[in-house]
Amino acid sequence: MQLTINKLGKEYKRGFWGLKDFSLEIKPGILGLLGPNGAGKSTFMRMLATITKPTDGTITWNDTNIVKSPDILRDVLGYLPQDFGVYPNLNAIEFLEYMAAIKGLDARTAKKRIDELLQLTNLVDAAKRPLGGYSGGMKQRVGIAQALLNDPQLLIVDEPTVGLDPEERVRFRNLLSDLSGERIVILSTHIVSDVEATATHIALVNKGQLLREAAPENLLHELENKVWEWTVRSDDLPALKQKHIISGTIRRSDGVQVRVVSADKPDTNAQTVSPNLEDAYLYFIGGKQ
Amino acid sequence: MNSARIIYHLARADFLERVRRYSFLVMLGLVVFLGYQTAIGNMALELGQYRGEFNSAWVGAMMSLIGTFFIGWFGFYMVKGSVARDRETGVGQIMATTPLTRPLYLIGKWLSNFLVLMAMVAILALAGIVIQLLQGENTQIDLLAFLAPFFFIVMPLMALVAAAAVLFESISFLQGGFGNIVYFFAFIMFVPLFMENNALKNYPAFEPMGLGLLANEMGKAVTAIHPDYNGDFTLGGGITEGATTTFIWNGIHWTPEFVFARLSLIVMALALTFLAALFFDRFDPSRTKPRSVRTKRSASDSAPTPASTSQAAPTPHLTPLNKAANRFSFFSVLIAELKLLLKGQRWWWYVIMGGIIVACLVNSSAITREIVLPIAWVWPILIWSAIGNREIHNNVQQLTFSSASPLWRQLPVQWLTGFIVTLLMASGAAFRFVIDGDAIGLIALLSGAIFIPSLALASGVWSGTSKLFEILYMVIWYLGPLNKVPGLDFVGSHSNGYPQFFIPVSLALITFAIFGRSRQLRN
Numbered sequence: 094m095q096l097t098i099n100k101l102g103k104e105y106k107r108g109f110w111g112l113k114d115f116s117l118e119i120k121p122g123i124l125g126l127l128g129p130n131g132a133g134k135s136t137f138m139r140m141l142a143t144i145t146k147p148t149d150g151t152i153t154w155n156d157t158n159i160v161k162s163p164d165i166l167r168d169v170l171g172y173l174p175q176d177f178g179v180y181p182n183l184n185a186i187e188f189l190e191y192m193a194a195i196k197g198l199d200a201r202t203a204k205k206r207i208d209e210l211l212q213l214t215n216l217v218d219a220a221k222r223p224l225g226g227y228s229g230g231m232k233q234r235v236g237i238a239q240a241l242l243n244d245p246q247l248l249i250v251d252e253p254t255v256g257l258d259p260e261e262r263v264r265f266r267n268l269l270s271d272l273s274g275e276r277i278v279i280l281s282t283h284i285v286s287d288v289e290a291t292a293t294h295i296a297l298v299n300k301g302q303l304l305r306e307a308a309p310e311n312l313l314h315e316l317e318n319k320v321w322e323w324t325v326r327s328d329d330l331p332a333l334k335q336k337h338i339i340s341g342t343i344r345r346s347d348g349v350q351v352r353v354v355s356a357d358k359p360d361t362n363a364q365t366v367s368p369n370l371e372d373a374y375l376y377f378i379g380g381k382q
Numbered sequence: 383m384n385s386a387r388i389i390y391h392l393a394r395a396d397f398l399e400r401v402r403r404y405s406f407l408v409m410l411g412l413v414v415f416l417g418y419q420t421a422i423g424n425m426a427l428e429l430g431q432y433r434g435e436f437n438s439a440w441v442g443a444m445m446s447l448i449g450t451f452f453i454g455w456f457g458f459y460m461v462k463g464s465v466a467r468d469r470e471t472g473v474g475q476i477m478a479t480t481p482l483t484r485p486l487y488l489i490g491k492w493l494s495n496f497l498v499l500m501a502m503v504a505i506l507a508l509a510g511i512v513i514q515l516l517q518g519e520n521t522q523i524d525l526l527a528f529l530a531p532f533f534f535i536v537m538p539l540m541a542l543v544a545a546a547a548v549l550f551e552s553i554s555f556l557q558g559g560f561g562n563i564v565y566f567f568a569f570i571m572f573v574p575l576f577m578e579n580n581a582l583k584n585y586p587a588f589e590p591m592g593l594g595l596l597a598n599e600m601g602k603a604v605t606a607i608h609p610d611y612n613g614d615f616t617l618g619g620g621i622t623e624g625a626t627t628t629f630i631w632n633g634i635h636w637t638p639e640f641v642f643a644r645l646s647l648i649v650m651a652l653a654l655t656f657l658a659a660l661f662f663d664r665f666d667p668s669r670t671k672p673r674s675v676r677t678k679r680s681a682s683d684s685a686p687t688p689a690s691t692s693q694a695a696p697t698p699h700l701t702p703l704n705k706a707a708n709r710f711s712f713f714s715v716l717i718a719e720l721k722l723l724l725k726g727q728r729w730w731w732y733v734i735m736g737g738i739i740v741a742c743l744v745n746s747s748a749i750t751r752e753i754v755l756p757i758a759w760v761w762p763i764l765i766w767s768a769i770g771n772r773e774i775h776n777n778v779q780q781l782t783f784s785s786a787s788p789l790w791r792q793l794p795v796q797w798l799t800g801f802i803v804t805l806l807m808a809s810g811a812a813f814r815f816v817i818d819g820d821a822i823g824l825i826a827l828l829s830g831a832i833f834i835p836s837l838a839l840a841s842g843v844w845s846g847t848s849k850l851f852e853i854l855y856m857v858i859w860y861l862g863p864l865n866k867v868p869g870l871d872f873v874g875s876h877s878n879g880y881p882q883f884f885i886p887v888s889l890a891l892i893t894f895a896i897f898g899r900s901r902q903l904r905n
Contacts, residue, residue, distance in 0.1 A: 142784045146904055167786040168708060178777030182726035194718040195785045195792060197710035202703060209700055239781060244703035271699070 094121055094246060095155060096141070096277055102149035103136050111136040112301045115150070123273045125292030125309075126281040127374055133301040134281045135175055138251050141279065142172040154247070168197070171245030173236045175252045175281075181225030185216050185235050188224055192239045203242070210238040213268065215261065229256040237265065241272075248278045254287055266290045289370045297377045304377050309370060316368035316376060321355060323362040324348045333359075338379045340372045354379075385486055392490025396464055397497050406498070409460050413502045416452055417509025420445070421516055430614035432604050432627050436517035438528035439633030443596055445510035446531035447617050449503050450539045450591045455569045457502060458543050459562060459853050461495040465551040465662075474665035484659040488548050492655040495544035503536050519628075527633040534636060535592030538647035542590055545654035552658040559764040562852045570860070587643035599634045710791060719792075719799045722772070723765055735761060735807065742810030747818040750811045751826070752875045756863035758807045759830065759873060760856075766834060767851045769800045770842025770895060783903055793839070793899050797892065800835025826874020826881035829888070833872045836888035836895070843898040 101115040112133040126134045139145040141152060143163035152159050159166040179188055186207060193203035211217050214234035219227065224235065233256045240248060250269075254262045269278055269291045282288060288295060288309075295312055297304040305312065320340070325333060326348045333339065333351060337359050341352035352366070353359050354376045400406055419425045427433065427444040434440035465488075468474035477487065510528065515521055546565065550556040556564060576582055576589045577597075586594035597615040604611045607629050634640065738758045742750050773779040782788060805812070808827050815823035834855070841851035862870030874881035 139780075142780070144780055144784055164786045167784060170784060172780070172784045174780040176777065177780055180722060180725075180772070180776050180778065183722065187721060187725070191718040191722060192781065192785075194711065194714040195782055195788075197708050197786060197791075198703075199707055199709050199711065200714055202707035205701070206703065213700065236781075241700065243708065244700070 094275075094277060095119070095153075096247065097153040098141075098150070099153070100150040101137070101140060101147050101152065103133075103140060103145065104148040110148075110301050112140070112147075113149075115301070115303050117296060117303060117306055119277050119279070119294075121273070121275060121277055122293035123269060123278040123280055123291050125288035125295045126279065126298060127283075127285065127288060127295060127370075127378075128298035129378060130283075132298045134298055135251055136301075137298070138172075138249050138279065138281055139174075141247075142170060142174075142249050143167055144172075144174075166247065169243070169246040171240035171243060171248040173240040173250040173253055175255075177236055179224040179227075179232055179235060182223055184223055185211065185220045185227075185238070188235060189238055189242065193242050196243045198243060206242060206244075207238075210241055213241075214238045215264075230258060230261065233257060234261065246276045248272065248276060250278070251281045252283070253280065254282065254284060262287070285371045285374055295370070297374065299378050312370070312373045312377075313368050316354070316373050318365050319354060319356055319376065320366050320368040320372045321353045321359055321363035322350060322366045323360055323364060324350045325360075338375050340375050388482065388486055389490045389493060392487065393493035393497065396491060396494035399467075400464070400494070400498055401501070405460075409502060410505055412456075413453070413505045414509065416448060417445075417506055417513065420448060421509065421513045425617070427617050428614070429600055429604050429616075430612050432608060432611060432629055434600070434603075434631040435519050435628045436514055437520035437630070437632070438514060438522070438524035440631050441510045441514040441517075442507075442528035443531045443535075443600070443631075443633065444617075445506055445513070446535045446592065447596060449506050449532070449536045450593070451573075451617065453499060453502050453506070453536075454539050454543050454591065455566075456853065457499045457540070458547055458565050458569075459849055460502075461498050461544060462547040462550060462561075463849075464491050464494060465548070466557065469665060478665040484662045484664055485656055487664075488552065488655050488659050488662060489652070491551075492541075492544050492548045492651070495547050496541055499540040499544055500537065503532060503540060507532050530633060530636055531592070531596070534634075534641060534644040535595065538644050538651070539590050539592065541648045541651035542654070545651040545658070548655050549658040549661075552662040554661075554663070559767055559848055559852050562849060563763065563856065566853070566856045566860075585643065587640045588646070590647055592644075595634065595640070600631055603631045604629050710786070712791075712795065715791060715795045716798060719795045720802065723768065723799045723803065727765075739807065739810035742808070743813050744810075745814070747814055747820045747823055750814050751820075751823055751873065755808060755811045755827070755830075755873050756859065756875055758811065759804070759834065759863070760859055762803050762807055763852060763855060764848070765803055766800055766838040766855070767842070767848035769796050769835060769838040769851075770840070770899075771846050771848055772842075774846040775848065779902075788903060789896065789900055793843075793896060797835050797839050797895075800838055801831060804831040804834045823874060826872075829881045829884045830872045830874070832888040833884040833891075836891035840891040840895040840898065843895045843902070 096119040098115060098117045098119070102113045103111045105111050115133075115137065126137070128134050136145065140147050143159060143166060147160055154166045157165045180191070183191065189207045189210065190203060193207065198206065211220050214237055216231065216234055216238070219231060224232065227235070233253070237250075237253060240250065253269075254265055257265060266287060269280065272278060273291075273293065280288065280292065292309060294306065295309055296306045307315075324345060324347055330342070330349055330351070333353070338354045339351055340354050343350040352372075353363065354368075354372045416425075425448065427440075427447060434443075465474070468477065507529070511523060514523065514528075550561040550565065553561075555561070573591065573593070576591060577593060579589075582589045582594055586598045589595060593615075601611065601613060601615070608627070738754065738761055742754045742758055745754050768775070773782050782792060785791070808831060812824065812827055814820075815827065837855060837858075838851045841854055842848065844850075858870050858872065861867040863873040863875045866876040868876065868880060869883075872881055872884045
């Protein structure tokens with residue numbers, strides 16, 4: 094099972110490229126996509142999900158070019174878009190039955206699967222209520238359920254934990270980890286802790302280009318001795334923000350403890366500390382390599 | 383910020399948002415087409431066998447009438463939807479958190495509607511000048527005489543149409559397709575109602591469409607020259623052969639009374655907008671829940687709270703599916719699509735549906751064809767109008783279009799569900815035709831049953847909304863089955879019709895829909 098992206102590009106109107114020269118090889122596991130707003134993550138995911146046609150490049154699923162033959166992938170695809178709707182007059186069961194029919198699941202399998210998914214997404218009690226009355230988080234859980242209907246080999250989830258309460262978020266993260274063994278999961282999010290908890294690989298994207306793709310531990314390894322902490326006076330903080338990437342601040346009685354990502358020692362009092370993914374994100378996206 | 387400034391910015395933003403849409407260009411294109419039809423003589427104003435010389439006053443009045451009739455009728459559909467957009471985009475909820483009052487918000491929307499309508503009127507006016515020059519009967523442009531009917535006849539009506547759109551958007555049951563149909567029939571009914579109303583006959587300037595005023599003033603002018611004038615006043619159909627007797631008409635003498643009467647309609651439009659504020663929910667979803675949602679929820683589960691957050695989280699476990707489970711079933715999709723199509727209708731809808739089917743069966747073949755079947759085929763209009771655009775309307779397209787073969791697995795089934803509903807509505811008629819051995823009736827029924835879902839699918843796929851089908855279908859239905867215009871009589875309600883002609887038309891529409899959907903999928 095392999096997904097190969099080769100020199101992928103998408104040009105929108107007026108010569109604006111949402112994604113350009115994007116190459117990546119994805120194997121089973123969870124790939125976390127990290128990047129700022131407008132970086133091209135959703136464009137990339139929509140192209141993988143066969144919704145948007147690329148302007149340039151190829152996407153190959155097990156040696157089949159899915160730009161030319163999208164149905165090969167669609168049979169084994171689960172997709173949760175960032176922004177999606179539901180049919181308000183249907184209840185969760187009816188909506189999932191509808192999606193199962195469209196995905197080509199036979200009725201008996203669909204019924205069993207829907208029961209499991211409703212339990213999994215904690216929607217059993219609300220399953221017979223029209224979706225029009227669901228809260229945002231509940232709709233999001235219906236979206237998660239429909240993405241998992243066909244036991245997909247490629248699961249693409251764009252901002253999946255938006256609107257979920259902390260308990261549901263943790264449960265979804267666990268679910269993703271549980272699912273990832275024999276399939277490819279691509280997860281896009283702004284919540285670095287979600288990626289930290291689940292991803293086996295991380296791709297950093299900015300301005301439509303792939304900045305870095307590595308295992309989380311490798312990214313963190315690159316940041317060894319580049320994350321510093323020390324305490325400064327409150328008045329010095331604005332000037333420090335101008336000079337360095339600050340990944341955290343904590344107020345203390347003697348001033349402000351700052352956490353700075355920098356290749357060089359930023360202050361004589363600064364001490365190196367263990368890096369985390371948020372530091373890595375700021376370091377690479379901030380372009381301070 | 384003072385009120386005027388708030389209204390200005392509300393209207394400006396809304397106006398800019400609309401005129402930058404592709405649909406606005408289409409609208410202007412239709413207005414230009416209307417002007418072109420008039421220029422080539424396919425549409426004209428005649429008073430029996432007389433017509434005015436094509437001077438500025440006559441052309442201005444003629445174009446004004448075309449504007450009041452067509453833009454007044456169909457412009458409503460173009461401008462309605464502004465409040466709905468704020469609702470759908472969530473901008474409305476943001477506005478609701480500001481000190482903005484309901485009347486102020488709706489006045490802003492009214493002004494924006496009005497400006498959009500007047501932009502169309504302006505294009506029509508420009509076309510009028512071109513027509514006068516092309517006709518060449520009198521090439522002297524008298525701007526005052528030309529523009530006066532636009533200002534005093536069209537503008538007040540546009541103000542009223544803009545207000546009607548705001549009112550319809552504020553009343554929950556008139557917000558959707560039902561409101562579109564209500565306006566369609568209300569407009570048709572109001573034209574003769576205004577013309578025949580005795581009070582308005584005495585004060586024609588108060589008649590909103592200005593038909594009475596123009597008929598009166600033009601009638602006086604033509605009677606003065608040709609006392610045998612019989613009072614006929616027609617707009618449309620093109621210049622009739624024989625109606626070659628022309629007369630000079632220099633326009634209405636706009637007395638202060640006339641001007642006051644016309645401008646009072648703008649005040650009435652503002653009053654209508656204020657009235658709308660009484661019904662407007664100010665984007666509070668608790669005031670207007672979707673009907674079917676409200677009716678199906680019990681008191682105990684009325685709040686959209688998480689289902690059972692207090693319960694212990696079950697262990698995430700899913701049984702793996704084997705490959706054999708993945709078998710596409712056309713029948714399963716058909717059942718699912720039918721459920722989707724019919725879900726949300728109230729019980730009385732089905733009762734009336736049953737009543738109409740029985741009425742088709744118990745009446746004679748002739749009555750069924752002429753009266754009952756046309757009624758049967760207008761009842762499910764809001765069901766048909768969802769075909770082809772439901773995915774876009776509900777923002778589900780990313781989910782459904784990323785499934786396997788979305789074009790060939792979903793689109794034919796959607797058409798088929800429409801066909802089934804259409805046939806079901808006509809089932810009583812079909813039995814009646816079989817009993818009476820009415821073969822022509824059966825052919826007409828079949829061609830109609832193919833035509834309706836085809837039109838719905840093509841309109842839905844290409845427009846992404848239900849509105850286009852609702853308007854198109856109502857026009858065809860009104861002119862064809864109801865008024866027996868042979869070329870549009872897809873029901874075969876009249877023996878002069880050519881219902882079989884709708885089979886190739888349907889095939890073309892289906893092809894058009896397939897092309898449209900594959901274009902959507904290619905993105």
